[in-house]
Amino acid sequence: MINKIFKNRFFLFLLQVLTLIIFVFIIYGAIGVTTSDKGFAKILRNTNFANLIVWSYWWPLIIVSAIIFGRFWCSICPVELITSFFSKIGFRKKPNKLLKSGWIITFFYGLILILGIHTLTIHRIPEYMAFYMIFLFLVAFIVGLIWEKRTFCTYVCPIGHLLGLYSLLSFKKLRVKDKYVCKNCKTKDCISKSNHYNFIGRSCTSELYPASISNNKNCILCGQCHKSCTKDNIVIKKRIFAEDLFTDLKLSWAEISFFLIVSGFVIYEILSEWEVSKGVVMVVPNFINNYFNIENSFKGTVKAILLFIIIPTLFYLFIAFAKKIFAKESIKHSFNQLVIILLPITASMHLLKALLKTSSRIPYWEFVFSDPKGIKTAQLISKNPMFLDKNILELISPFIDFTAILLSVGGIILSFLIIRKKKSINNISKIISVFAVIIYSGIFLITVIAWRFF
């Protein structure tokens, strides 16, 4: 079924057009809806239909789909459509070393997280969300116009590394059916230069050769090689969950740094769900903000830099140095292995956050169709919080409790399995890795148990 869809000449393209139209409506639905009242913004973000869809459903679903199915979102992403179209008519410059390093993706993601979300609160003010989306389309357009092929997706997209890393877990993979067929293939349509700018059936513009793909990280499942391969030799098939994490996978420093930011972010997101753990996680940021008299939105900037960059870096450095001293491992190798080992826990907690977010927004669905802008509903809820019927949340609470434990334990078990099977680290390094898993997962597990069960 999936392969039929990927081979169909127009299906994915039509879905991309559809998502583009939906995004235009989303931007339209959010423009003009704004507030300077921080308390009101916390309600408005859920009552504005466009904002609710983007931050509480679309974004969590991307995370869930990447972890389970791989980069399927990319198959229908409208930004890819824009950037690929303009690269066809643009200057087609070759990307430079900086772009190819992957640091632009890490920097772009960090900027959106720290400046966009935790300083300007683009996730709470619908109009800011719309500006952010327009900005993203604009960058994709400019990058497409200047650089060749799909430079935006390969080297700029702020969620590129996130989707790439999480897709290492997924149950699906794109591979060639028979490598022997590729070996004897004279035309190599899947990488041929003459096919790079075909409208449908392009050769791979993500710098991949399908016959030598060894993990899920960089293939954006655009389906173009399915159509360009004249030997019908490409297939998307099932595989063992997290298969890539058991291989000797090499990550760049840009990807490693990206993961550090994500792990800090996920810890903050899970701990801030419960007032008690939120108080704990905010001790250091609050102290720094008070000590330096930092005011207004910049408090969020300081918090984000501390929690998403400085503290995770210190934790990873501490473990990496322990490995260097006691297990004689290089720092790069230690960081690389730590990311792979802690990825399942981080992804499972990201899944939990996605579940918490989407489920907690259910009560707002009662109003979004009659008042899509959401201003009147937000005013009513602001005057009388009881206006929002939260009974459904009580009903689904046992399911959330059960899933929270399942995800926490599942992530830990997978991390331990990876350590056990790793051949590229020695026994001392394995012991230190177990120690890292216990500390890292303990933060989540203690919070989840204390919050949901006591």
Ligand code: SF4
């Ligand atoms: S890499 Fe980014 S822009 Fe490209 S298809 Fe995936 S999500 Fe869209």
Ligand code: SF4
């Ligand atoms: S994937 Fe298809 S086009 Fe590419 S080398 Fe193999 S057989 Fe040839």
Ligand code: SF4
């Ligand atoms: S190998 Fe390249 S062309 Fe094929 S699906 Fe992946 S990114 Fe697209």
